[in-house]
Amino acid sequence: MTQEDLSRFGRDYITVGDYISRVFPFLGVRFISVNDGFDSINPQDIDSLDTSFRTLIYDLYSRDLSRKVRSARKARAERGAFLSPYAPYGYIKDPEDKNHLLVDEEAASVIRRIFQRAADGLKTWEIAAELNGDGVISPKNYKIDAGCTRTPWRSIQEDNFWTANLVGKFLRDERYIGKVVFGKRVRDAVGSTHTVKISRNDWIVVSDMHEAIVSEALFEAAQACMREYRECASPTDSDKPLKRKVICGVCGHVMKRDGRKNASYSCGTRRLNTRFDCPDEKVPEADILDAVMETIQVYAQYAVSIDRLLIARQNQRQLDRKQAQRQLQSLQSKKAQLDKRLQDLYEQLVEGELSRESFASQKKSITARMEEISRTISELERKASSDDESSNALIEKFKSYAGITALTKEISNDLLKSVTVYPDGYMDIQLNLVDEIQELMETLRRESCTA
Template sequence: MSKIYKAALYMRISNSDERTGESESLGNQRKFLQDFVAKNSDIQIICEHLDDGVTGLVYDRPAFNELMRDILAEKINCVICKDLSRLGREFIDTGRYLREVFPKYGVRFIAVSDGIDTINENNLSEELGVTLKTLLNDAYSRDISKKTRSALKSKRANGEFVGACPVYGYLKSGENKNQLIPDPYASEIIKDIFKYKKDGMSAAKIAETLNNQGVLSPLAYKKDRGLPTPKGGFADKDTSMWSATTIIRILKDETYTGVLMQGKQTTFNYKLKDKKHKPKDEWAITYDAHELIISRQDFDLVQKLMNIDTRTAPNEDSVHLFAGVLICGCCGGRMTRKIVPYKDKKYFYYYCPTGKKNGCTAKMIKEDDIINCIATSMKTHIANVVDLDSLLEILGTKKVAKQITDKFLTQINDVDKQIQKITTYKVKLYESLVSELLSKSEYNTYKKEYDSELFRLKNAKALLISKYEHEKLTAEDKLRWTEHFKEFSDMQILSRRAVVALLHSVTLHFGEERSIHIQYRYENEYENIMKLINQKLQKEAV
């Protein structure tokens, strides 16, 4: 009686395999292997192991590890694959399993399509065909890796989203799922988070508020909606609650302003999957890539909030009104809020913690006095800026700024069309080579010309984008700063958000005559616009 081999069918597909659907691809492999076993009476199928979406360049795969455990437990003594590439595409390790590991445990290996069956091989290490196949599989993986990297780089350069999981607040859309659109529900949570921060809440308090409201955390929300979830980092934590870390990560993410930042990491080569971080000047950054959830104005305001002292006092939900803003005119230190109880009442003061011992002669000053003084000054300054903005509309200065930025956008779109045209020519050029309409020499000549032209155009596009962004900041944004002040034109009570948005610092001087110096944000822009208006008025007067 002939020996009966206890076999495991091993199947693998990777993300780079061309397939119409994962179930059909795995199904085809299974059917192919089952038909083979049906024709071989000395083989009995004991189990199946499936690695779905896993590269063949590494052997640390979930199903393959299970296969090896079955071998060590002597549950199976035969492994059957459709072809050698299903076992692996890495030359060295594939050879080691064929020539060392499987023989050591008495395992028969069969790659049906390649005609490999170790029961018929007396000395596999000398089999030239197997060596060539493993080399070709390795070379194939290297080629696929290069093509994949090139395709991803091209898509990133065109502003297409190539990630598997959009950030919380966005969904993938478009024919190829390469565009981001706001998630109707999650985007509103993002807006709430930024609003809470502008109102003075700490990150921990925002997280607590969302948890108390029963709002699902980003990971829990995606799992609940059946959306793809990222692997690694914070996403793999067991907790599904909002945390201060998650809030801070969201508040710092420029994606919500319509900016797409990709290509932040890469691998050392096609065999090593460990990630390394790339310098920011090598990232693929696209502005206005998708619909924004948070305006640039609000985003910048929140960054300012996060850069100053935002410590909260015990049992309080928000930061103090002037935290990080008040400066001692004597020593330059930050002033601190102090509560002084007196006859069942509480009085609030600001003082300099440097103290007389360290040479500071600053005195305590009532919080109410500071509030009244600053509120009066701010209302006057806001009214002046609002009047200034109205004058800008009349003089048409805003329209001029928009015309400048629109000119660059038109040029960028024109270069994009040229890039697309050259790219199409390159594709047709290759088709002509394959169809033998062009010789290899002619193909190389034309390809070199097209590559040179593409290089020139892409550099030109990068330069135009840089100029556009600069002009946008120097022209459009220099006028848009007035919106910060217009937002508070109806302010009745001084708020933390108004203080942070409009004030750079408030310096308290404690000489013979106490004084307060208020430095507003955008003072240089204010002065420059005043000069521009005066020049325009003088020209019109002439």
């Protein structure tokens, strides 16, 4: 792997250091940073002070740059500039000013219909069902047809449809009355794509910055018919470790959890869109948790087994190094003897005790032998000086979950990607970092086959 410099690979100096000193050597990956003159094939480059300081400086620089960029964006937002990369449904970006919005009449008519039906007293799911029944194309598909390149939300089905949550989101959006709203979410770490919600009181809201799609009177009428808005704190409760991670295997949407004591998950898509034959049966949360725990334990046991193999391989390499050192001593002694023999040949040639033909023949044989020994010595010196591998961080992570008795919110955020539930009861459980575990296992398998 070749990068222009270390900062192009990563700017978190702890993560970069872990990859350079542990992950890449284990996977047999050679990492080269051209501008920094770094090459992982040279052991002295990996843990040098120069490399450590470079990664630390890149980290500090990126954090300082991030603060300046945030400050500049905030100042622009306060002046009413629209800074989001994509225009909201119902608007398009002004071709002459990317920070200004223009009304998209086709989509805007749908937005007006949504607000009017809400003001008439319809619930959000009833509005969504009506739009689906009338064949109104969903915002996602509408934008794709218009050429939008935004990465679509996770969904099993390519066709998207209106949902109650989406309708509710539009009804709460003040941008439809001409306001620019900035700062609803913020990234919680430099270089991270993960964002956290910001309190409504801290949003930047500037009025009359673009043409409104609905009047303020209609907007307020729709709000009056909806449930009162209550700002919820970021979820920190540990009793919902599966929140937004249980997916319907038919429609691809998140399944809803009921709030009962014996909680269960169900899919509400069927009442919104009759085209999907989602099952009516509720899936007990306890069954999903048991399946997830069982899967985690399987990979935790894999990690324990891999760790044992790594320890065995490390022990074998230590034995190999000791044997290499003994062979080195023997070969160095032989090389010294050959050096002495070659010196004796020179003396015999000078004193006339040896003919030139005999000298040349013996010298050629001794030189060839010395070159062969030198190559072997170089290889043995490399083996003898190789460092012991530290425990793999990925393996240690999974090992720490061996024997857990409950799925907490923290473990779920760390390990669980999704649980897809199908009508026949089958669950497809996707864990984070599983591909890396399987790659480690395959690497060890290949090494055992070639040993």
